[in-house]
Amino acid sequence: MMKTAAVCALAALLVVLSTAPSLAQGESGAQCLIIQPSARANGLGQSYVAIADDATGIWWNPAGLAFVNRSIDLMHSQLVPELASDVFYEYLGGAGKVKGLGTIGGSLVYLTYGDWEARDQDNNYLGDYSSWEIAPTLSGAVQVLDNLGIGMNLKFVYIDLAPASATVENQAGRGHTVAFDVGGLWKVPDFNVLGYRVSRLNLGLCISNLGPAISFVNVDQAAALPRNFRLGFAYTPYYDEAGRLMVAAEFNKPLVDFSSKNTYHVGAEFVYIDLIAVRTGYVYDAAGNIKDLTYGLGFSFNKRYRLDWASIPQSQDLGRVNRWSLGFTF
Numbered sequence: 001m002m003k004t005a006a007v008c009a010l011a012a013l014l015v016v017l018s019t020a021p022s023l024a025q026g027e028s029g030a031q032c033l034i035i036q037p038s039a040r041a042n043g044l045g046q047s048y049v050a051i052a053d054d055a056t057g058i059w060w061n062p063a064g065l066a067f068v069n070r071s072i073d074l075m076h077s078q079l080v081p082e083l084a085s086d087v088f089y090e091y092l093g094g095a096g097k098v099k100g101l102g103t104i105g106g107s108l109v110y111l112t113y114g115d116w117e118a119r120d121q122d123n124n125y126l127g128d129y130s131s132w133e134i135a136p137t138l139s140g141a142v143q144v145l146d147n148l149g150i151g152m153n154l155k156f157v158y159i160d161l162a163p164a165s166a167t168v169e170n171q172a173g174r175g176h177t178v179a180f181d182v183g184g185l186w187k188v189p190d191f192n193v194l195g196y197r198v199s200r201l202n203l204g205l206c207i208s209n210l211g212p213a214i215s216f217v218n219v220d221q222a223a224a225l226p227r228n229f230r231l232g233f234a235y236t237p238y239y240d241e242a243g244r245l246m247v248a249a250e251f252n253k254p255l256v257d258f259s260s261k262n263t264y265h266v267g268a269e270f271v272y273i274d275l276i277a278v279r280t281g282y283v284y285d286a287a288g289n290i291k292d293l294t295y296g297l298g299f300s301f302n303k304r305y306r307l308d309w310a311s312i313p314q315s316q317d318l319g320r321v322n323r324w325s326l327g328f329t330f
Helices: 005-019 039-043 062-067
Strands: 070-078 088-098 102-119 125-145 148-162 173-188 191-193 196-198 201-210 228-239 243-254 263-272 276-285 290-301 305-312 321-329
Touching (some): 039 305, 062 201, 263 290, 276 305
Antiparallel strands (some): 070 321, 088 102, 102 125, 125 148, 148 173, 290 305, 305 321
């Protein structure tokens, strides 16, 4: 147990962060694996498993990388600005095709809980510390058919909550583990339904964060990783030179506690002449107490550079969060 009153605030912040993302995961550790990258995906109601067409697909569905040529994406988000100014999340990912191998990618996720002051039970000052998590990931994807991709991630998770000097047991509050994800994405061939031609329909699924639990000071209290099953579709009913309209939806099933409630996500995006995109969506997360709209904008330059912004809800006790991301396609 950490011997400081300040750590009580840190613990409360950890609880807040575990419910802030609209993805209920039951009792799980490694919160950096829960926060969703890509302002575009967040603006779409966090329904991205059947899209995953950039380097953030490493997180959403590695199978999407099978259809990506070369992409670099990064995102920054301040998570709880009304509670702490130094709690933020960073994502950096890149992917590119390698002849004869498929698509190879990698990403780095960093989550910091900010600085805190440690004091013992007698209120003696022990020093200033920071708590953080990091998860580097290697990814690979192949097209097993022209319209079917599969992908897999291998990730290392490291969490540093407190040094040994700030715990009663004099053991560092640090832990690490490994995990993997596996996914599939199918670009469904055109077909007819009641005389209507259905084109540009994607189906995607991903099982994420399969791996050993992570422990800190007490091995008997190891925390399971936020294992999750994600399934969804993306459909573009309107497409021409002037613009395109896409709708998407997915549901998430937490695999940590099978009694946990599913979360549901829907979104829509309209892109005008490959210059500007308008997005909206809705997140229904009963366990996380999140039932609200998402929305955002995207700007594209020369079809290669992307700037995206999204506003997303958190639990009812917290305000909305802005997320910004940059993307490069080359």
